[in-house]
Amino acid sequence: MSTTPKQSPRELMVTTPTDREIHIERVFDAPRERVWQAFTDPKMVAQWWGRGNKLVIECKEVERGGHWRYVEHAPDGIHGFEGRYREVTPPERIVQTFEWDGMPGYVAINSMQLEDLGDGRTKVMITSLFHTKEERDGMLSSGMKDGLIQSYIALDAVLAKLS
Amino acid sequence: MSTTPKQSPRELMVTTPTDREIHIERVFDAPRERVWQAFTDPKMVAQWWGRGNKLVIECKEVERGGHWRYVEHAPDGIHGFEGRYREVTPPERIVQTFEWDGMPGYVAINSMQLEDLGDGRTKVMITSLFHTKEERDGMLSSGMKDGLIQSYIALDAVLAKLS
Numbered sequence: 001m002s003t004t005p006k007q008s009p010r011e012l013m014v015t016t017p018t019d020r021e022i023h024i025e026r027v028f029d030a031p032r033e034r035v036w037q038a039f040t041d042p043k044m045v046a047q048w049w050g051r052g053n054k055l056v057i058e059c060k061e062v063e064r065g066g067h068w069r070y071v072e073h074a075p076d077g078i079h080g081f082e083g084r085y086r087e088v089t090p091p092e093r094i095v096q097t098f099e100w101d102g103m104p105g106y107v108a109i110n111s112m113q114l115e116d117l118g119d120g121r122t123k124v125m126i127t128s129l130f131h132t133k134e135e136r137d138g139m140l141s142s143g144m145k146d147g148l149i150q151s152y153i154a155l156d157a158v159l160a161k162l163s
Numbered sequence: 164m165s166t167t168p169k170q171s172p173r174e175l176m177v178t179t180p181t182d183r184e185i186h187i188e189r190v191f192d193a194p195r196e197r198v199w200q201a202f203t204d205p206k207m208v209a210q211w212w213g214r215g216n217k218l219v220i221e222c223k224e225v226e227r228g229g230h231w232r233y234v235e236h237a238p239d240g241i242h243g244f245e246g247r248y249r250e251v252t253p254p255e256r257i258v259q260t261f262e263w264d265g266m267p268g269y270v271a272i273n274s275m276q277l278e279d280l281g282d283g284r285t286k287v288m289i290t291s292l293f294h295t296k297e298e299r300d301g302m303l304s305s306g307m308k309d310g311l312i313q314s315y316i317a318l319d320a321v322l323a324k325l326s
Contacts, residue, residue, distance in 0.1 A: 065267035086268025097268050104228035105249025105260050107270045109294055129294055131272055 010156065012149050019133040022140060025125050026152050030159040032116040035124065036091035038158055039112070048154035050074070051147055063088055068096065083107075098128070106135055173319065175312050182296040185303060188288050189315050193322040195279040198287065199254035201321055202275070211317035213237070214310055226251055231259070246270075261291070269298055 013025040028035050038044045042057040049055050054073040061067055062085065069082040080101035087095040091114060098108045108128045115123040130136040176188040191198050201207045205220040212218050217236040224230055225248065232245040243264035250258040254277060261271045271291045278286040293299040 065264060084262070084268050095268060097270055099247070101228060105247050105258060105272065107260055107272075109268065109270075131292055131294060 010152075012145065012152060014145050016136070016140075017127070020130045020136050022128045022130075022136060022144075023125070024128075024148065025123060026148075027117070027121055027123050028152075028156065028159055029121055030163060031120055032091050032114050032122045034159055034162050035114055035122040038155060038162070039094070039114075040090075044158060045070075048151055048158045051150040052154055061085070062094075083110075103138075107131070108135070108139065173315075175308065175315060177308050179299070179303075180290070183293045183299050185291045185293075185299060185307075186288070187291075187311065188286060189311075190280070190284055190286050191315075191319065191322055192284055193326060194283055195254050195277050195285045197322055197325050198277055198285040201318060201325070202257070202277075203253075207321060208233075211314055211321045214313040215317055224248070225257075246273075266301075270294070271298070271302065 010027060010029075015023045017023050030038075038048070040062045042060045045060070046055045046057055049070060050072040051074075053075075056071040056073070058069040058071060059067050059082075060069075064085055064087060066085045066088075067082065068085070069080065072079045072081070082099055082101075083097035085094065085096045086109070087093060093111075093113055095109065095111045098110050099106065108130050111127045111129070113125045115125065117123055128136075128139070130139065173190060173192075176186075178186045180186050193201075201211070203225045205223045208223070209218045209220055212233060213235040214237075216238075219234040219236070221232040221234060222230050222245075223232075227248055227250060229248045229251075230245065231248070232243065235242045235244070245262055245264075246260035248257065248259045249272070250256060256274070256276055258272065258274045261273050262269065271293050274290045274292070276288045278288065280286055291299075291302070293302065
């Protein structure tokens with residue numbers, strides 16, 4: 001399934017370009033440099049990535065080969081996430097692995113592109129590639145979309161404070 | 164391509180069951196419990212995994228969710244390898260991720276099965292799954308087979324000392 005529906009401002013678009021991929025798009029009302037900062041500065045990531053839950057950033061080495069590890073303290077328990085950077089090209093592209101402690105050894109590749117829309121806004125595009133369709137479908141049914149919607153609303157607020 | 168050629172004792176078999184997989188098989192002249200030990204005890208792994216080069220095992224937590232990291236001191240330089248355990252079922256199965264520092268963020272899934280041949284020998288079967296055919300082909304052309312042949316000859320010697 002590959003769809004390109006009309007996109008409203010701040011709406012999270014989720015599509016499935018291939019059997020092993022998820023593609024998301026979201027527009028933020030901030031210049032690309034600021035969005036880059038919000039995705040790469042640990043102090044800023046801690047303010048939005050955990051959807052309002054406490055987020056402990058144990059490690060975040062934003063460079064090729066560097067590792068990252070976040071621990072989210074959610075009402076239903078503590079969830080660790082980690083991965084490694086494959087590519088870091090400021091201010092436009094990051095490719096990194098993504099793994100949740102609850103399913104250790106199941107690794108997705110997240111390729112993020114930041115597009116400068118030329119009017120002070122930035123489009124974030126992320127394609128996640130999984131080893132199997134089953135892993136991709138598991139991610140889709142995990143509540144991923146609702147979690148991202150919550151996180152990105154928190155990110156809107158962080159970006160608004162910066163301007 | 165899927166082939167099942169006749170296998171000589173101690174010959175390393177390498178096949179490609181699908182576009183994103185490599186499958187290897189090798190018979191060792193030792194009981195399954197000993198082969199399991201040689202693959203999971205850090206002190207023993209250090210004696211063979213590095214093909215005769217010095218191998219520093221920085222981390223090896225052989226359990227679901229645990230991490231491993233080896234650093235090989237080879238004549239051409241220092242090479243780090245790391246990953247995480249998805250499944251550990253003694254003495255027959257380990258599934259783990261595999262990543263080389265030289266290509267950070269490129270992750271293969273290695274599923275290893277140890278088969279008790281019933282005559283004091285053990286067949287080791289490992290299937291590696293890659294995210295793309297290009298990554299799989301890169302591994303095939305990296306000298307992987309020669310490296311494994313050397314490592315497994317070193318492992319033969321380690322197993323012989325155990326018996």
